[in-house]
Amino acid sequence: METALTRLVGVRHPVVQTGMGWVAGPRLVSAAANAGALGILASATMTPDQLRAAIREVRSRTGAPFGVNLRADAGDAGERVRIIVEEGVRVASFALAPSRELIGRLKDAGVVVVPSVGARRHAEKVASWGADAVIVQGGEGGGHTGEVATTVLLPQVVDAVDIPVVAAGGFHDGRGLVAALAYGAAGIAMGTRFLLTSDSTVPDAVKERYLAATVKDITVTTAVDGLPHRMLRTPLVESLERAGRARALLRAVRRAAGFRGLSGLTWSQMVRDGLAMRHGRDLSWSQVLLAANTPMLLKSAMVDGRTDLGVMAAGQVAGVIEDLPSCAELVDRVMAEAREALGALPAPGAASPG
Template sequence: MKTAVTELLGIEYPIIQGGMAWVGEYHLAAAVSEAGGLGIIGAASAPADIVREQIRKARELTSKPIGVNVMLLNPNADEVAKVIVEEGVEVVTTGAGSPAKFMEMWKAAGVKVIPVVASVAMAKLMERAGADAVVAEGMESGGHIGSATTMTLVPQVVDAVDIPVIAAGGIADGRGFAAAFMLGAQGVQMGTRFVVAKESIVHDNYKQKVIKARDIDSEVTGMSTGHPVRQIRNKMTREYLKLEKEGATFEELEYLTLGSLRKAVMEGDVVNGTLMAGQCAGMVNKEQTCRQIIQEIIQEASALLNK
């Protein structure tokens, strides 16, 4: 399946794995890349030497292109940006800010830069800064979200920029893939479906919560702080929303969630942990290998797009 995104990134299928903190580590990233998509190592707030180690371990498992997601608010972002160049990483996705200050260095090294955006204004800004493509991510997605839906955001971003647009948010099967292309996207980014991949190191408790999730099991916390996060509802989200309603301070709310994503991913704490997942969790009902996931989506989408 050739699109502007497969040509740009040198991959077989226009499917990118979301750069999820704790979840997007080298096992998953390498498996997605090896299966023909683009695997992404989520650097999150990790120090540069950990990111370097992750990249090298992924390289041992695949010779295909891999990417790194850089959260620009990470205090280690400057060092991580240099590691990406030193290790010859092919693609960078970015979130939480503008990568403009790294653009010259990355472009000189031949790194493809794909910021994740939640608005038309940010997409235009990223194109002017030199981005090779953008991920237009709707609020249906898991983790940190914007305010526009995928259905409304993607076509508006497509109309606003000349670079390829990758759709994200609520995409979990061939129907979502096909719909994204009908909206003008040239690729898709998925997170929730890959959380439950066999190669994902996510604790089975977390995986089972995603697999058993219904359409109404998604909750957004942090609206009052300006940092909304979508996750699967549990005791922690109920407590968080109660505190928000009572007017708790940002510090009190932050303390409640401190280390909670790691607890969920690594320890399987599904009661007090943060179970980041998109609204499409209700459509994810089985654990498969990354290759099976990608093949199934491409087959479904091809049948729909070729009707």
């Protein structure tokens, strides 16, 4: 199925595997790429040296195009852009709107720039700065999310910009792909659905927790980092919501120190990142500290398998996912379902049955 997305990035299918921290590593990304989707490597939880090594590992596993996701507000974003350019990565995606300068630097090097946004005005801004495409995530999506449903946000963005739009938030099958195409999107992006594959390195016990969840077990909370965050409701999340601010901050400082050791960031770099996080948002310094805590809470579940100590970001689709296919099986299934759904649509002007 050829769309503006497949032509832009050179993949076979209009499907994107999103860059999820601690989840979207070389194994998952290369499996998604080999399946014909656009795999996106998550770099925010890696040091620059680890990022370079991960890019090279993906390339050793696949000859297909892939991308790297960056935090636009990170203090070392410029260094990570340099690595992407030097390593010849096809696509750079961003969790937040990148600056005009970062977009220009990447485009000058021939890298396709695809920011993720959660509002029409952000899509309009990055499009005016030269972004090649945009991923728009509605409120159904996992992790940090907004309040506007994909079915409302997606057509707004499609009407507002003249670059390819990829739909995210609430997608897990071929019917969703067809619906997104009908809205004018050039493809879909999926996070939770790719997390729940046999190619994902997330521990089996954590995957089982996801598979057991119903749509009512997935909540949006601000207790983790002060921002709306969609995740599985667990006893830990409930305890964070009940905890006093002082107790939550004490936990956050301890875990932020642990992340500093893993990431290689200095305290001054973390403070600069905190300032960047506050920019444009009404965040207190206590919320910034809680945000610095988030990567370690995610790592506890996604890497260490400690569902009692970690949080599990999840889109609402986790409540309807019931199996763990390989990436190849998943993408093949999505495309087969899409063809079937398209074939079942009535021709224009045809009488409806009955």
